[in-house]
Amino acid sequence: MLEIRNLTARIGDAEILRGVDLSVNSGEVHAIMGPNGSGKSTLAQVLAGNDAYEVTAGSVVFKGNDLLELEPEERAREGIFLGFQYPVEIPGVNNAYLLKAALNARRQQQGLEEIDAFEFLKLAREKMALLDMDPKFLNRGVNEGFSGGEKKRNEILQMAILEPSLAILDETDSGLDIDALRAVAKGVNSLRSPDRAIVLVTHYQRLLGYVEPDHVHVLSDGRIVRSGDKSLALELEEKGYDWLREAAGA
């Protein structure tokens, strides 16, 4: 589904990604872990198409197409979803309106008719119940005045409604209390399916206790320095990241 080859990217003069290689297949859950500043969020932003980052080399192929050629909205319509580490507050833009517009943009791409208001509301309520979200959030401004946990749940709600082919969740677990973490994990697990892939970008092993990954990668200094199965996450939890840096440098 996703093939990343030797991807390098920078912001301003700072080179953040220094040759990332990663293959993600349908049905898989990957966790990308790594210390602060290793380039995890940059990778997520580059995949979503944030033009603040300049891709200087390498390639990204998504479902057989050159992803880097696509605008952010085209990537979204093709089925890429980025769950933001810091979801943006957009005062005055109605949450339900955005959800419906986003879903219809995706449906149009898939050759489906626009969803009607009744069906949409039904779908939204169903997904909100899954995430233990109060339906009143539908009529608030996008993330406007939401707590950290509410913002993250709202990201997962968007994902659950859009049903992307590839979901990239950037530090979705950070700042969550245990109830919110469970709700988020439930949302993510509900989307696991053979025709979908999920990439969890995370600093801690915590979320991985609830969402079991098939593959775990460690990003350090802009490169993937080690890959393994879920036991790698536990090893990192125990030993930290330094031993890997030393191993990579040696």
Added chain:
Amino acid sequence: MKTAIAIDALRAAVARMPHDRLTPTRRAALEHLDREGTPTIRHEDWKYTDLATVIEISNQWLADGARTVAPPSADATIASITRRFDAHWLIIANGAVDTDSITAAQMAGIHVTPLSESQSIPQFEAPLSDLNIALLRDGLHIRIDAGAAPDKAIGVLVIDSAAVAAATSQTRVEIELAANSKASFIEYHRSTGDADHYANSVFNLVVGDNADANYVRLQDRDPGHSQTGRLTASLARDSRFRHCAFDLGGKLIRNDLSIELTGPGAAASLHGLYLAGDEQHIDNHTRIDHRVGLSRSEQEYRGILSDAARCVWNGKAIVHNGADGTDAKQANHNLLLSKTAEVDAKPELEIYADDVKCSHGTTIGQLDEAAMFYLRTRGLDKREARQLMTRAFAQSIVGMTPIESYQEAIREQVADRLNQLTLGDDQ
């Protein structure tokens, strides 16, 4: 001076005006204009708005014989407006008051009279107010009786046309709300035609003790047409004036809003939204005089500009000596969608009392890039994201429209205008 009004031609035009109760006032206004002239960019209050083009239109019209153009056949346009905004409509077409509409608007508690038949003696000391009276064919006087509360708003539809030759029009409406009355008003400006047009309007309100006035102004002129408009309101004890204005069209637009809080407990709220593209020029000057204590005012204007539009917001609040306990707030926020758009935002507070609460704030910025990216990652293209964000920005003013039943129609009209403004790619 090159751009002065052609006073001899004006004198001749005034001499040909109807002979009625307004005649002495027209002549006095003409002499006032002859002495004072029209404002130029050397006047501090007019430094960003050069009236040269509208003076030239006036001179052209005077040179052509100051002809009274027959009111345009605008039934379809009028119907489209009156259908969307339910009101007792009074129509002023090319400066001519439609007498049928006056008859239709008479009902218990509302008295509408042609200005020429009323006892009111209009004032003309303010800039362009003298020109307004000198060339005024007729205006309206509206009185709401004490304690009256009309079932729906009273609308004044100013509709102008300039089909083949440069034209001007003058509109004057004097409104009196007696004590304890409660009434809503809508002032709607619309124009059509390919020739140059300059409209000059003056609306004056006197709001009595404990009276309540809701006021909506909507300007949707042809992109080639210009307007200067003055609105004054004098607010007596415990009266309320809630105003919301929308400037969606026009070429050169200048609005002067002057509010006097003359009685304790009086409260004014002024909101405005201006949407400007191409080379549109929209200038809003507001002035609030707190003459007595315990009076409140708040104002918030917002603007969205694209292309090479130029807008001005100058909000002045004056707290006079002894007006203790005044509460005055002002805010002006602007979104620039292009690099060539320009805003001059100037809040001014003059405080001559000790115990007051005053605040002001202005912002000028672009659409938030982080929010734009966020919306695009949800599948909205750039234009949809811009539309969504500009609508949200505008909606906080639309939502202040004091006649709530109008909000939906205004929201749609604002969205249509925003769709035009957000077309460009230079953003």
